[in-house]
Amino acid sequence: QSALTQPASVSGSPGQSITISCTGTSSDVGGYNCVSWYQQHPGKAPKLMIYDVNLWPSGVSNRFSGSKSGSTASLTISGLQAEDEADYYCSSYTSSGTQVFGTGTKVTVL
């Protein structure tokens, strides 16, 4: 299975909004609403930020929002803050009953 495609890096100034894309196929992102997003700070374990395309786990800021169109999912971070600087990964369920992660995006707060 091929990794989902994400941009290598995205940057923005504090207070701005940025969007990270996650492109798959009809066998994963396009076929199911089982898309999730994870934030990973250096040396730390990933943290679930969005699940089922656009739902928030308890305790996650609503500055993070998710959406999907066709085989591309997106994560938008609004009101960008210094603490949002991290790596972000998408993940999707696949038609084979497996999971696939994205290639990862490094978010830089300018």
Added chain:
Amino acid sequence: QVQLQESGPGLVKPSETLSLTCTVSGGSVSSGSYYWSWIRQSPGKALEWIGYMYYTGSSNYNPSLKSRVTISVDRSENGFSLKLTSVTTADTAVYYCARADSSSWPLVGYFDYWGQGTLVTVSS
């Protein structure tokens, strides 16, 4: 609060078997609501899903690793284990265990609890 903790050797020789255990606290691996998973991350690289298993023993693995991987449950220790055979330097990575949950059972939706990760280096 569910917590997961990985344990096992930090150094494995090439061609040998990598064995890790994940101990779960605050929840039971015999719960019928979750899948128990292993995920790894090579240095400077992206996350890679290894596989998951249900408490009944049914499992599913990454096709690229399937021939070398076994994930099994240890109910007596309330944990689950990972065995990866015939390792090479390409298997050097931080290995995470995680709980997988779903709103669309039996489709596996997301990983909501993670261990802190353990670095395994493959080297002679």
